[in-house]
Amino acid sequence: MQVQILQQIAQARQSRTAVAVVTDIQSGDQTLYHPDGLPADELGAEIDRRLRSGKSGIVNPDENELFIQVHVPSPRLVIIGAVHISQALVPMAQACGFDVTVIDPRTAFATPERFPNVDLLADWPQEVLQTRPLDSYTALVAVTHDPKIDDLPLQDALKEKCFYIGALGSRKTHGKRAVRFAENDIDATALAAIHAPIGLDIGAANPAEIAVSIMAEIVETLRRGDQR
Amino acid sequence: MADQLNDTLLIAEQWQAQGRALALATVIDTWGSAPRPVGSHLIIDSEGNFEGSVSGGCVEGAVVFEAVEAIETGKPKVLEFGVADETAWEVGLSCGGRIRIYVEPVTA
Known part of the structure; x- marks a missing residue:
């Protein structure tokens, strides 16, 4: 994880906003998404669902495995x-x-x-x-x-x-x-x-x-x- | 909803600011009665100090070992632990569950 992403997660927590981090398990590539900046594709829809439910998890288990972690404000x-x-x-x-x-x-x-x-x-x-x-x-x-x-x-x-x-x-x-x-x-x-x-x-x-x-x-x- | 999980990341940020080399371990998948939910974190420094948890204390030792190695190599890896998982780590989950853990170095 890049320090920059770690800092953005901490900032989101401070401002009580939600963010999602998507990790490509094979390559280690990571992207941070804000709820208002999601891609208009299937992945974006999946991130949106997970931000709403607060549940992190694996998608695409058979192909290019991705881990979506949602960080929602603490209660x-x-x-x-x-x-x-x-x-x-x-x-x-x-x-x-x-x-x-x-x-x-x-x-x-x-x-x-x-x-x-x-x-x-x-x-x-x-x-x-x-x-x-x-x-x-x-x-x-x-x-x-x-x-x-x-x-x-x-x-x-x-x-x-x-x-x-x-x-x-x-x-x-x-x-x-x-x-x-x-x-x-x-x-x-x-x-x-x-x-x-x-x-x-x-x-x-x-x-x-x-x-x-x-x-x-x-x-x-x-x-x-x-x-x- | 998040809870104390996120606090581990805040500790990670503090440790990072102190100039410590770190790796982050995250539970990415669970089967059966896994002790900690998906998204739980363990943060480890190059000396083997750690905060947080990815199990009930069953596999942390092995994860710390792998994490220190990940800090050295700079490469992420996926670990899998299950009940009586003798071949891989000789540690397992007494609760009978299975977990996958993603271990990644924290990079500048």
Whole structure:
């Protein structure tokens, strides 16, 4: 691999864009492709499919064998709410390889003392998300219980097609949310993308266990897709 | 989605910037219950230092040996490991899977 290609992969990772590297296994020749610069042939279509699925692999096994490796952005987790559950969720998500951001405008909650070693922003989510937009490689978890704080980022996550969206609260709470979202032209079909009540049903009984159930649901959605 | 896999490439970039001669090993194909998915990386320097993984630790030793050689020759190669693969490397995968690994020098 040429150093130049290594550097381009690192740059793509920095800017949260996807790239693919195609290697000719026999000759060792390598080419780096950006999603908007794919060749208009069968190989280009194959690279496109793999960029979408995130799966690297061999093509042309019988003839001129090529290895296509896709480098897609590392998954990100944005947590709305610097609450007790979030304190347990942050290290779990980091251990799973997620870049984690915690946002809460309530300065009493969003203190560095409660949230060391994580990107913490004591600001309104809608303001933060203007400069740091969500994307399809991002999971958004809203756990403040407060519609004033949770609603707008949840709606933004639906618009930006976050791969996982979860909201804390009972079915009753989610029912009220559905009514509010309908007033913003978000219908039941769109609303179905929100996991609510949040987390896998494992009988979680305290903040750490709820964090486990949320993290498990995020990983399941990441690896298996949304099966609901 | 990517995960920690990519971090190995970031380490590769750092090592390269330090002027170390490197080879990159990548899992390019798997059959059966392979321990690490396609696209997993191991980065190796000419002293045999390495980071990352291409198996659960079963074949890394052999890969490092081949990688150091690839740094010297400047030529890429394909390695294949399987269960009870005695003829080639005398190391195999205890999980019963089979993997192919592409080893290439990092060039300027």
